[in-house]
Amino acid sequence: MSGIAAILMKYLIGLVGITIVVVIHEIGHLVTAKLNGIDVEVFSFGLGPKLLATQHKGTEYRISLFPLGGYCRLKGSDDLSQALIHKQKYFMHTEEGSLFSAHPARRVLTYLSGPIANLLFAALLYAILGSLPTQVITNEAVVATTSEYPSLFDNQESAAYEAGIRKGDKIVALGGVPVSDWQDLETLLVGSQGIEQFNILREGRTINIEVQGTPKPDGGFRYGLTPIQKLEVGSVRYGSPAYSEGLQEGDVIVSVEDIPVMNQLDLLTVLDNHTGDEISFTVVDTNGKERDLHFIPGSNERGAIVLGFSLAVETKEGVKERFSIIGGIRKGWNVAEETIASLRNLISRRDADLRSEVTGMARSALMIGDITTLGFESSTVSGIRGLLYLMGVVSISLAVVNLLPIPAFDGGQVIIAGLEWITGKQMKPRTYYHLQLMGVAFVIVLFLILTLADVRHLLALRR
Numbered sequence: 001m002s003g004i005a006a007i008l009m010k011y012l013i014g015l016v017g018i019t020i021v022v023v024i025h026e027i028g029h030l031v032t033a034k035l036n037g038i039d040v041e042v043f044s045f046g047l048g049p050k051l052l053a054t055q056h057k058g059t060e061y062r063i064s065l066f067p068l069g070g071y072c073r074l075k076g077s078d079d080l081s082q083a084l085i086h087k088q089k090y091f092m093h094t095e096e097g098s099l100f101s102a103h104p105a106r107r108v109l110t111y112l113s114g115p116i117a118n119l120l121f122a123a124l125l126y127a128i129l130g131s132l133p134t135q136v137i138t139n140e141a142v143v144a145t146t147s148e149y150p151s152l153f154d155n156q157e158s159a160a161y162e163a164g165i166r167k168g169d170k171i172v173a174l175g176g177v178p179v180s181d182w183q184d185l186e187t188l189l190v191g192s193q194g195i196e197q198f199n200i201l202r203e204g205r206t207i208n209i210e211v212q213g214t215p216k217p218d219g220g221f222r223y224g225l226t227p228i229q230k231l232e233v234g235s236v237r238y239g240s241p242a243y244s245e246g247l248q249e250g251d252v253i254v255s256v257e258d259i260p261v262m263n264q265l266d267l268l269t270v271l272d273n274h275t276g277d278e279i280s281f282t283v284v285d286t287n288g289k290e291r292d293l294h295f296i297p298g299s300n301e302r303g304a305i306v307l308g309f310s311l312a313v314e315t316k317e318g319v320k321e322r323f324s325i326i327g328g329i330r331k332g333w334n335v336a337e338e339t340i341a342s343l344r345n346l347i348s349r350r351d352a353d354l355r356s357e358v359t360g361m362a363r364s365a366l367m368i369g370d371i372t373t374l375g376f377e378s379s380t381v382s383g384i385r386g387l388l389y390l391m392g393v394v395s396i397s398l399a400v401v402n403l404l405p406i407p408a409f410d411g412g413q414v415i416i417a418g419l420e421w422i423t424g425k426q427m428k429p430r431t432y433y434h435l436q437l438m439g440v441a442f443v444i445v446l447f448l449i450l451t452l453a454d455v456r457h458l459l460a461l462r463r
Helices: 003-035 077-085 104-131 159-163 182-190 241-245 264-272 325-348 352-356 361-378 380-402 410-423 429-462
Strands: 040-056 059-074 135-138 142-145 169-174 195-202 205-212 225-227 233-236 252-256 279-284 290-295 309-311 314-317
Touching: 003 040, 003 059, 003 104, 003 361, 003 380, 077 429, 104 325, 104 380, 104 410, 135 182, 142 159, 159 205, 169 182, 241 290, 252 264, 325 380, 361 380, 410 429
Parallel strands: none
Antiparallel strands: 040 059, 135 314, 142 169, 142 225, 169 195, 195 205, 233 309, 252 279, 279 290
8 A cells, every 4th residue: 555545544534434423413413303393305425416315204315425524404494585585574484394483492402412412422432432352551660760861851850769770670569569560560659658668670689679759749759760661663654764764563773873772761862862854773673683774754743753663562451341321421521521621722722732733624534544543553453442532532522512602503503592492582584694694604714724724734744
């Protein structure tokens, strides 16, 4: 598969995911409208000119040319047109099954059903996600101290270093409790009372070192330890400069820019000090043969080096949960809270980094496809997990955004119908029409802004 084909595949995966989420939203409107006696004129899978269509119970179900989302057209456009033409103050002589002949409460339910369908879909995805088998990363509890890598840890002092722990020491027990891996050690240190007895394996000898942790401002204690990882290549991104130069899975990196490296912290230190475009690696393959590689690495939008490969990691079976809709709802609620908080910060302009991360459909699709394919490079389950999680995020985001009080959005329509329900007075057709025009104008401006953000991101990557 060529580099262009790989990118197109990522876009395809992302667009399929987004389209499914949008169609679920529209199905919510379709079902609730019919239950409330509101006719649905068209239900389209995709946008643009129709390719195939069939009629069923008064609704035209169609497949359109561009498989990007879809839409649900409710009956009522003729009523609005006639009211505007005849300059009516109210919707008079509405057709049976029209949106404007329905009680405001039924319209509220119809408009709310799209976001609700998205929220329920996300809960289902997260319930499935929770029941899938998991593989979690496990690192040996071989450590270095923050004092040994001052440039990476902002000259942070290490209580462990002061007590005598050194790079390459393996923690085998903490306070007499056996330690199986770094993740196990981290869990034990969370509950630390400030003084810990580290049982260490160093050059075949067992050493006991007592360390008094440094209190952290937010509670707990800091010991200044970090895991180290061997520089064995795990996977190489297809089409990346490292791939083109011949870097392979199983290669072990022994030097970068002629500087010996033993672990990922050594590698990061060299990369932080790297200047120029080209970078050189010396690697040893699985047959023990040494060779030199020279390539120009990529970079992200922040200018940081992207090497195009990952280091090998070991995994272990994670805790498998039972399928639980309640668990899915809890997870969905957490994601919704994060989405609302991000939206609030974006609107209040309190988060400049967040504004730079605003994306349109194109970049969102690429991000979904990229993360999903990365997961599939590890395992099929990892790829599926990544896709389901991101579809859940998109589904919740679509629900939240659609509930904003903007006339063209579901939230704006709910407010209009809700006010009619409360006051018992129907909104004037011309007022409704003008509000809709304002909403459509907002959507167009928003689309242009998001498209510009995608283009700027693409140009940043090309640079």
